[in-house]
Amino acid sequence: MSNETAAITAETSKSSPDRIAVTLIVNDVPKRLRIPAWTTLLDVLREHLDLTGTKKGCDQGQCGACTVLVDGRRVLSCLTLAVMQDGASITTIEGLAKDGVLHPLQQAFIDHDAFQCGYCTPGQICSAAGLIAEGKAKTADEIRELMSGNICRCGAYPNIVAAIQQVMGRP
């Protein structure tokens, strides 16, 4: 157990019988937690694990800013109860870069200026990673349709589609 995990376990196991033990593999690191049942995965990431890259937008499943990958599939962490994900592998925006090298989607978003304020970007990138893994989108129309769960109020959509197309190898 890392020092960080130990500290969290100590902090969250202080008291109440309401807390439930759960293990989440977050960005390849096992995290043992004791949390109330009503804690969302989003709040675990942000408030318990200090992984604030995943954003809280609407907190009710309408904006996509909280998108993460659970066992490789993109989901909304704001509508996911963490206790229901015991043993699952969670990938957040912090887990995409490897050995100091940006994930191809992160690089493509920079190359194509695919954001303005950047608040939706972690969700957009995690969602795009899920989209590519699913392998259902071939055309720009299909990318737009299957990315429609990620709202960008700055309106960077054309550049987001271009960034995803670059990673899919379609000019």
Place this chain on the structure above:
Amino acid sequence: MISFQYSRANNIAEAVRVMADNPGAKFIAGGTNLVDLMKMDVERPTKLIDVSKLPLDKVEETTGGGLRIGALVRNSDLAYHPLVERRYPVLSSALLAGASQQLRNMASVGGNLLQRTRCPYFYDVATSCNKREAGSGCSAVGGLNRMNAILGASDSCIAVHPSDMCVALAVLEAKIYVIGPRGERVIAFADFHRLPEDMPQRDNNLNMDELVTAIELPPQGFAANYTYLKVRDRLSYAFALVSVAVGLELDGGRVKEARFALGGVAHKPWRNAQAEAVLSDRPANEATFTHAADLVLREAKGFEHNTFKIELARRAIVRALSQAARGTSQSQSNKKIA
């Protein structure tokens, strides 16, 4: 969010038993609707029984030539299942017209059946809503009712059922398998959801202590002549103003059998037997389709902000029947096609 107890069911019998012992409990699977409603204080269960690990996640062919879909199959997995894409494409299309891919990856098909209305007054606990709190009144009747019902509503509720999947299941005449303390039973799709009448707090005829275990599709899938047409305020990721699922059997240029259902217009997916019957043994053309649409909408009633949905529904029905007859079903990625 409110506090609640949590337990994970290891088998179906345990899930049913724990529910029977905890009258304030609710089952949770995908959670996409329930967690949202709990955050809004609309749903206040004392306990959540997690059924997401139960072995109800298979899609299997039945001996009768149909398909049995486990209640925990994810919406996205069902939409892309090869047997569904090939034999029941209207179901695949309707699933892909609903929500977003993230939500479809989470949501179970059993939970989709039990989705609650998105009427804004149902969600707003500061207002009156007979569905949320029986007897408190309906704020939508005299309120902002642009998204509300034009068919089958009552004085106590004008909410609509939000599901796309269910509109296709109505056309396919699916059966719903449920289990409870008194054993298993099968509910015909048309009998599953209810009209509001004077009891809008009940969306459907599932008892509080029963668990949906499977959806069964009969063999007839209308794979050649079908469509799911969804009209909404933006091209994707929005609830329907009006949607139409169609399945046709054609004989040359004539209709042999027709089924169509409307979404976004009533408390349940809306079918009209008379309107379907007038299509039988008629030429598959616009005049026939308009006649059928007129029959469905003869009994429609608009409210202050949603009367436009009557004409919208009429045109959507004609367009959807035409799409199905031509064999050019609505694309769910390029909305300009068909």
